[in-house]
Amino acid sequence: MYVPGLPSPASGPFPCENSTLPFWRTELHELDSYRSTKQLPKSCDVLIIGGGYAGIAAAYHLLREDESSTSPKRSVVLAEAREACSGATGRNGGHLRPSVYSRLPRYIKQYGVEAAVEVAGLEFDHVQTIAALVKKENIDCDFTLTRSFDIYTDKTEAEAAKKSYEELKAAGIAKSTIDDLIWTDAEHAEEVSGVKGCVGCFTFTAAHLWPYKLFTHLLARAVSSGLNLQTHTPILSISPSSSSEKWTASTPRGLITSSKVIIATNGYTAGLLPEYTSKIVPSKGICCRIVPSSTSTHPNLTHTYCLRLPDGGFDYLIPRHDGSIIVGGARSTFFKEHENWYNTTDDSTLIKPAEKYFDNYMQRNFLGWEESGARVDQIWTGVMGYTSDSLPSIGEVPGRDGCFIAAGFVGHGMPVIWLTMKGIAEMVKEGKSFEEVRIPRIYKTTKERLESDLDLLGPVKKG
Ligand SMILES: Cc1cc2nc3c(=O)[nH]c(=O)nc-3n(C[C@H](O)[C@H](O)[C@H](O)COP(=O)(O)OP(=O)(O)OC[C@H]3O[C@@H](n4cnc5c(N)ncnc54)[C@H](O)[C@@H]3O)c2cc1C
Known part of the structure; x- marks a missing residue:
């Protein structure tokens, strides 16, 4: 399924039309379908592909933080196939929740202590970094600093x-x-x-927010610092250019050449970089908004949650200031059958076996909510970038000089992307190497990772 009237890209995943409506996209920003110029520029210094969290963070770090600099400004164009923040960023759970302790033992075993600590530290630091950013830029996005519960319902797991x-x-x-x-x-x-x-739980520092509002606000800041934003502009292919500028991107609106390209297309990456096919796989997730009855006297939730439920259930949940709850997950209903979610870019439909999962969710799982009358008010899907080794792919693409990737966030980008894109921006504008910026070493995209047979999704894939 492709954008109407456009030629289908030759191969690989691409954003679809008629996507489901997430709660976060019910109050649209004026930049949602914006084009800074009527015509697509013919060339630029840096072309960013993808207008979600990663693409917007790249634009912000490239332009906004350079405002006081006296050196000539780079020309930066951001091309987005659909509307701004219409991908995973506008459809997620609004949860900024570092996953620290649960991954450390595995990373230590596989990659060593230093590498594991880098990942944990980066995620942990995101909470305070985003808190400071929201304050500095005065962003109205319901940002709430709180603590998060990790809930265990199985004694052995606990x-x-x-x-x-x-x-x-x-x-x-x-x-x-x-x-x-x-x-x-x-x-x-x-x-x-x-x-x-x-039967056991952790709490730790986390935050929740309105992701669409945060990132469109930052996008507006980047536009006011000179970003040329081109929404509804799918990039159909990129190729090395014969001219002095290195890359040529083709779009239904013509060609654009650039010295550097940043691929921020997450689950859709293989549509432009075929070498990532089966390395970054578009994978569908489901989320909803639950609203209690106006007369209910249920206990107020002050924390966010991840619930590890019996039967492999893994759900995440945030309370909102308006009394509603955003809940995602429902894995136990659909995850075993890979055709429900794996290798699909279709966010225009729900995940059939999960459609009714959230009915009576609060009544089933939370003490004192039995009479709350809580009901699903809105439900939607989104496309994540799952990876064969469960790690994001970041850095200069092997064999493609000047082409950078930041994708494959495995449904967990909120506490990863901001500082990672700061590192990418430093590589792009200052010519720093991957090792000179603060990006966890195990996220580096390498020839070895691209050639590896490792496929952690394999057993699921085979059903
Ligand atoms: C249902 C769901 C719930 C989630 N909940 C959470 C959560 O609570 N906490 C958390 O940390 N993470 C969560 N995530 C994951 C998180 O949303 C992502 O990690 C993050 O938003 C990824 O940002 P991104 O910019 O890389 O990708 P996206 O937001 O998907 O942006 C990529 C953009 O690229 C565009 N694009 C793709 N191909 C092209 C092309 N060829 N030309 C032009 N544009 C193109 C797409 O249209 C899209 O807008 C969730 C994801 C989903 C789907």
Whole structure:
């Protein structure tokens, strides 16, 4: 399914039309379908492809933070196939939640302590960095600094989580991040968390926000700093150019050449870079907004949540100031059948087996919500970039000088992308190497990773 009236790209994933309407896109920004110039510029210094969190962060870091500089400004064009923030960024759970302790043991085992600590530190630092950014730019996006619950409902899993946390603490690893964690044992877990059947839980610092408002606001800042924004401008292909400028991108509106390209197309990356086919796979997720009845007297939720439920369920949830709840996940209903979600760019339909999952969700899972009358008010899907090794792909694309990628955020980009794109911007504008910027080493896109047979999604894929 492709943008109407446009030629289909030769191969690979591409954003579809008629996408489902997420709650976040019910109040549109004036830049939603904006084009800075009527004609697509014929050339620029940097072409950013993709108008979600990663593309917008790249534009901001390239232009906004350079405002006081006296050197000549780079010309930067951002091309977005659909509307601004119409991909995963405008359809996610609004959860800015570092995943620190749960991944550390695996990363330590696979990549060593230093590499693991880099990832944990980067995610942890995002919360305060975004808090400071929202303040500095005075952004009205419901940003709320809080703590998040990680809920366990299986005793064995809870014990394993507590044990690995104690081991990490004893080893003195990532002290600042690990010290932020507070564990509650089974005896008080239900009472502390408010979740039925909870047999152990962590809390740690996190935030929630209105992602569309945050990123369109930052986009507006980049536009006012000189960004040329071109929405409804799908890039159909990129190729090395014969002229002095290195890259030529083709669009239904003509060609554009640029010295550098930043591919910020997440799940859709293989549509432009075929070498990422089967490395970054478009994968569908589902989210909804739940509204309690106006007369309900249920307990107020002050924290955000991740619920590890029986049957492999893994849901995430944020409370909003208007009393509504945004919940995503529903994995237990559809994840085993890969045709429900794997290798699809179709965010125009729901995930059939998950459609009814969120009905009575709060009543089922939260103490005191039984009579809340909470009902699903809006439900939507979005496309994430799952990767064969579960890591994002960041840096200069092997064999493509001047072409940078930042994609494959595995449904967890909020505490990863901002600082990562700062690093990409430094590589692009200052010519720094990957090793000179602050991006976790294991995120580096390499020939070895592209050639690897590792496929962590494999068992799921085979159903
Ligand atoms: C349902 C759901 C819930 C999620 N919940 C959370 C959460 O709570 N917390 C969290 O951390 N993460 C969450 N995520 C993941 C998070 O939203 C992503 O990691 C993040 O938004 C990725 O940003 P991005 O800019 O890389 O991708 P996107 O926002 O998808 O942006 C890529 C853009 O590129 C455009 N594009 C693609 N191909 C082309 C082309 N050829 N030419 C021009 N433009 C193109 C697309 O239209 C799109 O706008 C969720 C994702 C989904 C789908």
